[in-house]
Amino acid sequence: MWTLCGGKRTKDHDVIETRRVQVGPAAMERWLNHGGAELDVVLASGAVSLLDAEWVVSLAKRGGVLSPRQSLPQEAFLSLPEVQTAAAIVAASHCWLQPDHPDPRGHNLRVLARALELRLQHAPGCRVAVFYDFCCIHQKCRAADGTPGKHVVGWTGGEEGAVGRLPAEEALFREALGSLGVLYSLPRTFVFMLRAFPADYDDPSAYARSGNVAPYLDRGWCFCESSWAAMVKNKDMVLDLSNESGEGSSGPVDEAAGGTSLPWDTYVAKCRQGRRAPLTPDAFAALLEKKSFTNGSTDRPRVAELYRRCFQERFGKAAWLGYNSLGWGAAEAQAVAAVLASGATPALTELSLQFNSLGDLGAQALAAALPHSRALVQLRLGNNQIGDAGAVALAAALPATALQELRLGANLIGGAGAAALYRALPGVPTLARLYLHENRVGDEGAIALAAALGSAPGLQHVGLKRNAIGDAGARALAEALPAAPALQTLDLEDNAIGDGAAAALAAALPATTALVALNLGSNSVGEEGAWALVRAAPQAPRLRELLLHSNPIGDEGARQAMRQACAGGKVGVGF
16 A cells, blocks of 8 residues: 655645545556546646545535636545545536636536536445536636636626736646546546536526537537547446436436435436547548637637547557447448548457447448458447348458457348358458347358358357248258367257257267357257257267257156256256
8 A cells, every 4th residue: 555645735836735545556556447647647737636526516505606726625626646546537528608607607516516416326435536627727717916716817897917827827727738638538537518508598697698609519629528528438438417407406316216316327328328429530620610619719720639639549549449329320330430441440459339220321331441440359230220231241341350259139131141241251260259149141141151161260159049040041050060160159049940950950960070059949949859959969079058948849758858868968958
């Protein structure tokens, strides 16, 4: 165990005085594994100081309003060791509701505090660190005598001679700007987007609207922050709080559950939808031209450069990208494909876009980009409404890849699409796992697989559950099994395989060289076919598992006889 020490608050700038918090080896390893080293410098220098979520919640409950960083009490902040041992870091992305104050009436504070309180309840006793630009980086808030105020100066009258930021604060502010991309794009930081305006935002007596009054995604900085967040994060790390703001409630309460606390997982599920796909720097810069800035001539090129640097850093390191269950379609798949085609992902080994609606157009776009990610070994596209056209495009791209696993389950792939994929196998010696469960492969696809097995030296695992494969397809596979040098598992569960095909498979088992598991559960195998398989199974050199559950095998007596025949053998048989 060791204690990290920081500095004390000085007249010229703030470095939060360190409370004695011990950072053990496990906590430090977690911090570094989550990318914390990228934040150490700006946190240690004082360029950025993160808020204590408990303090934020307390301020909101007291009806308070946020102040510039230089005006906040020291207890509002966490020290570097406290941040390093925190359960989570949250970066808030929000519109400034006035040029001199982002949230003068506390609307966004209340919405943010509700989310933070739910997160704190999810991990009792743990700290949560919060980044909110107005409070965490130095603002132009000092009057002529150097005293920090409650608003940014320079937008209203009566501020002649205002200091704004001290020279040391200005240097730290510029350092902080360079770290914003890290805060919003690190895979393990949450981003809470505050997109909704207050109900009374159009009331001139409530808000002094001037400068940039565009909606959230039309504002340059908000667009950039949300684009950083869209790069590489898990789906649960980017939340749109406007989906579940809790306006009108006094706390994190789920009225539908009788007033009990809203579970964090439920809150996340409500707030995570609507996430955009990642953008290449060129695409981002083109869209940025249409966004609003208060100081566009200065901020627009600065934001474009910050995004470019962050994009290169984040995607250049990414080994895994997961964009599952986001409601994405072909357009988002095309955006991901553009990122791959840009050559920005040299370290990418796993890409998952499951449970979306990419369709054939999305699959075709991804297929065209696959040769640009030569390190990619796992591609998961299950549950995406991909049909034969998408499968054919993927098949054409396979020889230019080093894929080891391809998951295409629960799509709309028929015999033609499956046949194209199987015909590509000889050109992809690295492909070991190919899963097409719950498609429409049928006998046509099974026969194509059988024809390819002898020329697929690396194929070890095949999934064809629930694909309307009948006896013709199963017989073809039986004939091909002895020529499959590496095939270890064959899943044919929930098809239409009967006794004749089961007998053919049984006859092939003794000649297999690698088969370890055969799943024929939920088919139409009767007592005759089951006995053939049970008797042949011990003769298969490596077979260890034979599954025959949910088949019309016969009465309990027949099943019991088969169990006794298998007892003590090397093959486990499941009925």
